[in-house]
Amino acid sequence: MKKRGFGVGCMWYGVGNTGLPNPAGAFVDLLDDGTVNLLSGAADIGQGSNTIMAQIVAEELGVDFDDVLITSADTGITPEGGATSASRQTYISGNAVLRAAREAKKVLVGEAAELFGAEASEIVVKNHRVYVKGKEDNAKKIQDVIASCRSKGKITIGHGWFNPNTTALESETGEGSPYGAYAFATQVVEIEVDTETGQVEVINIFAAHDVGTAINPMQVEGQIEGGSTMGLGYGLYEEIKKEDGKIKTPSFATYTIPTAMDVPTVYPIIVEDPVENGPFGAKGVGEPALIPTAAAIANAVYNALGIRIMELPVTPEKVLSQLKIKQ
Known part of the structure; x- marks a missing residue:
């Protein structure tokens, strides 16, 4: 039956790890043609972290996913990414690449603010275009803003790292904040x-x-x-x-x-x-x-x-x- x-x-x-230092780092270089070089220490062992890291950077910098070239888990050139374990890479390395992208974006946004005569907080970077919020018809190509940066010796590069805010478990009571x-x-x-x-x-x-x-x-x-x-x-x-x-x-x-x-x-x-x-x-x-x-x-x-x-x-x-x- x-x-x-x-x-x-x-x-x-x-x-992530249990109340231990758990950092990851990344570098992002926004190139003249609007493409991006991303260096991340995260090892993609089939779970798709390379795709995720590239998506995060593309979203933040307003470019296409295909415009992001990622070099990952190369101990000769990439920063520390931590272990691909503990379900941590999207959260921890993802934060690192996001921070790196934001640092590179600051240079781009600062230059655009000067070109448009606007505040940096008003600048939007999306779909390969840079414009003042509410004035999309007056947009500039992202490559043109980068070219303006280069003419002044500004490099649109950023680095970032992330370590979750945790507290180790107290040995007697077991109290703490072991995960972010x-x-x-x-x-x-x-x-x-x-x-x-x-x-x-x-x-x-x-x-x-x-x-x-x-x-x-x-x-x-x-x-x-x-x-x-x-x-x-x-x-x-x-x-x-x-x-x-x-x-x-x-x-x-x-x-x-x-x-x-x-x-x-x-x-x-x-x-x-x-x-x-x-x-x-x-x-x-x-x-x-x-x-x-x-x-x-x-x-x-x-x-x-x-x-x-x-x-x-x-x-x-x-x-x-x-x-x-x-x-």
């Missing part, structure tokens, strides 16, 4: 359990994640889908078995991970609640996408069968053992 169940898993996660931002999420899974074999199949995952601001919604959805799949493996399949200090599951023949055939339909739900100190309000979504899934699966098993599996993964053997005890 097959029974269906639903389970909920919730989490909150501190973005927190991610929140709730996932609901729908499962089907075969009571004869103990096999659990996840049918759907509904994953709602507060990401602050989704700088690249498609990438955020991809992170949620990928993290949920990792959580599926954690909840149902993956188990390191040891004997006498030796790992007995050293290969994918014995250490089971989800395949394409195992992945359910994942419904990513992006919740945007901008965090005040994030780049354009953004914060991390890497590990938060993984964390709630296994708990939601275990809760769904309880909902379907009335049994509690207290140790992951939720294998058929464990399900059948608990069903036998229940009977």
